[in-house]
Amino acid sequence: MISIGIDVGSVAAKAVAYDGQKVIANAILPTGWSPKKTGERLLNQIMKELNITRNDISSIVGTGYGRVSLPFIDKKVTEITCHGKGAHYMDPDIRVVIDIGGQDSKVIKLNDNGTVGDFLMNDKCAAGTGRFLQVMANALEIDVSDLSKLASDVEPANINSMCTVFAESEVVSLIAEGTSKEAIASGLLHSVCNKTYSLVSKLGVENKVFFSGGVSKNKKLVDLLSNKLGVDIISSDEAQFLGAIGAAIIGY
Numbered sequence: 001m002i003s004i005g006i007d008v009g010s011v012a013a014k015a016v017a018y019d020g021q022k023v024i025a026n027a028i029l030p031t032g033w034s035p036k037k038t039g040e041r042l043l044n045q046i047m048k049e050l051n052i053t054r055n056d057i058s059s060i061v062g063t064g065y066g067r068v069s070l071p072f073i074d075k076k077v078t079e080i081t082c083h084g085k086g087a088h089y090m091d092p093d094i095r096v097v098i099d100i101g102g103q104d105s106k107v108i109k110l111n112d113n114g115t116v117g118d119f120l121m122n123d124k125c126a127a128g129t130g131r132f133l134q135v136m137a138n139a140l141e142i143d144v145s146d147l148s149k150l151a152s153d154v155e156p157a158n159i160n161s162m163c164t165v166f167a168e169s170e171v172v173s174l175i176a177e178g179t180s181k182e183a184i185a186s187g188l189l190h191s192v193c194n195k196t197y198s199l200v201s202k203l204g205v206e207n208k209v210f211f212s213g214g215v216s217k218n219k220k221l222v223d224l225l226s227n228k229l230g231v232d233i234i235s236s237d238e239a240q241f242l243g244a245i246g247a248a249i250i251g252y
């Protein structure tokens, strides 16, 4: 039997299939205006890839902010619980998960069995989230995926404002003053690193630390955060799917 986990986030919707041992398929789409339609498209995409029908699926679990809009799922589970389960699947020794997605960031502490011990979440403000980086990448007229490479080995420009709106004005002024895009990109990643560091510090660091969510694709940020926290932060190409993986495992 196969279980499916669907994580409908603010920016991206992710789905995975799990066979009781491992993840056997994944799919990702922009969430768009209809979480329901996007969720259905993801499910169809996975069934097509695996050449299976709904009868071959033992359960579908939904997570993420859009989980309430999926009428075809068997169960809804919070992102925090799903990220915990997903991290435990990645490596049972993981004790802290840092998740930075499109519109929020969270830190989750895990018990030995992958259940959640404690967590903290910033969902009140875009600072330090994917949205912050997206706005700044637009101001720099680059793709968000280019920020990491651009920022490598450059002295960071000073970005003082934490607020996304004010920081964007600062970036525009820095561009006008002739500051290089590289230095600005580096300054922006330092800003996200500092913001994340304050959130993580409130819960405390414990080895091993896993970085999940779309923003974890930014390798420079992973390095900055590893140095600042004084631990080796691990991540994975599947890190953006962590919530969906946890949902599928819970369903199984």
Ligand code: ADP
Pocket (backbone or CB within 6 Å): 008, 009, 010, 011, 012, 013, 064, 100, 101, 102, 103, 104, 129, 130, 131, 133, 134, 144, 145, 146, 212, 213, 214, 215, 216, 217, 218, 240
């Ligand atoms: P959500 O679950 O809230 O939709 P995700 O965890 O799927 O969020 O992450 C989406 C975010 O990841 C987007 O805001 C985007 O800016 C960011 N992102 C995607 N690719 C990259 C990348 N290569 N580098 C940095 N950020 C990225």
